[in-house]
Amino acid sequence: MSSPSEDAEVLSARWTEGVLLKRDVFSTVERGRFRTADGDVEAVLRRIDQVPWWSYLPARHLFGRERRALALARDLRVGPELLWAGRQALVRGFIDGVALHLAKPFGDAAYFRSAKQALRKLHRAGICHNDLAKEQNWLVGRDGRAYLTDFQLAACFRTRGRLFRIAAYEDLRHLLKHKRSYAADALTPKERKILARKSLVASIWLATGKKVYRAITRGLFNFTDREGGGRRLVNDAPVLIGLIRQNPAVRDAAIVAFADRRTGVGLYAFVEADQTALEVRLRSDLAAAKGPKPPEHIQVVQALPRDASGKPRTEILQLVATNQLDLIEPMMTSAADRAFLKDILESRKNLRDRFNFETADLNSPSS
Structure with a gap:
């Protein structure tokens, strides 16, 4: 179901595609830039022209509710500003x-x-x-x-x-x-x-x-919205982590979800181990296990970022997987944290939606 011509014209002229944030049976949401009278601004696009035909009516209803609420809340400064709204797409301001x-x-x-x-x-x-x-x-x-x-x-x-x-x-x-x-x-x-x-x-x-x-x-609808991760994060990730940890060279592993333009939801595995070439063996083991579909990306790292209790900081790994590096900086508490994360960023796998949401503080050479 294609977008109405007027929506397509506006988006073609004013929207710059960026990072895909979420894609499900009710809408596609992505982060990018939108041209306003005052210049380009960071923004978020929600569109329903790409949803399956059988979910279009509820998707249309949800879209209409959001459009009305954002229009009414425009001057409250407690949520995203409605920048533009069409029949099957709307653009709201990005909240930093x-x-x-x-x-x-x-x-x-x-x-x-x-x-x-x-x-x-x-x-x-x-x-x-x-x-x-x-x-x-x-x-x-x-x-x-x-x-x-x-x-x-x-x-x-x-x-x-x-x-x-x-x-x-x-x-x-x-x-x-x-x-x-x-x-x-x-x-x-x-x-x-x-x-x-x-x-x-x-x-x-x-x-x-x-x-x-x-x-x-x-x-x-086969739809589970666990922090945008869907069924693969809920059902498949725990099984995959268990299989990965069976390898004696693996110290620990964490899996997060990311939105994928082709499959809807992809999985990104961060594996703590010393052997950087371990990825090939892990993929072979996962395929031989004939379990859930293996993660789209497997990145072997020397150490996973951890909180005070020793648990992997999946909130940071989530932002790495979705290439929203500019949002990581406020979560870093020390120079050691930044240096530690820099190694993970330099070898990250998901570069399809990299766009330009990188922060100089995390990507600048170490002094």
Whole structure:
């Protein structure tokens, strides 16, 4: 299903293709640059002209909800600015920040105060997001503030009736669940009471509607949105990691997902080992095992980046796999971290969507 001619003309003249962020049965999302009256700006494109015919109607519905919400929230500065919208595509401003599940703002009470203020602004404008349980829909900006994204399930209300109040309450409750995960000590007594009490609608949804939703999306549409990784990250990655670790030369391994223009979702394996030529043997072993499809990319590294507890920092590896190197810099805490990561970046495998989102600090020669 091709894009309407007017959409195609605008995108051809004003959009510069960049990194593919996500591709599923409901839309294709990519990062690039968009030409405005003030010059080119970093932006994000969502388009539905490439979705399968059987998912077009729900995709169209979700697209319309996001377009309405972004138009209404244009001046709030709590989410992406709507730069342009057509019939089957829209362009929103790029927010310089990373998703909550990547940033992991442990103990950052200021971030969650900012998040609460952002949510209050959104609700005052009559908008309820309705999808804030997902950490990837909360961004931690480079300025440390909270921003919201992905308004496909958002609802716009003209009056603050009962349905609005229920949706707004659930938005807040989902925010507080994230606050409990990252900054539990900052929860107030009132916030703890909200966490302990779901709305009746939410309780009914969990008992009935959510089961139907999962049956449709995961069964009929074969769609699982685990941080954009889909079924391969959920089902295949754990099996593949187990197979890779069976090789005695492997100390550890981590697998992350990346959006792929040909297959939708690709897997990128980072393998900690001393033998850089180990990739060929690993591919042979995975093929012989006749298990899940092997990762599109296997990169052998001397050491995986790890957090204080010793676990691989998959949030950094995720950004390496998607070539969003400019978003890694704020997550580096020392010169040693930068030097360590530089070795991984110089031998990274996924160069198809490299574009120009590299940061000089990470790619400059060591002094």
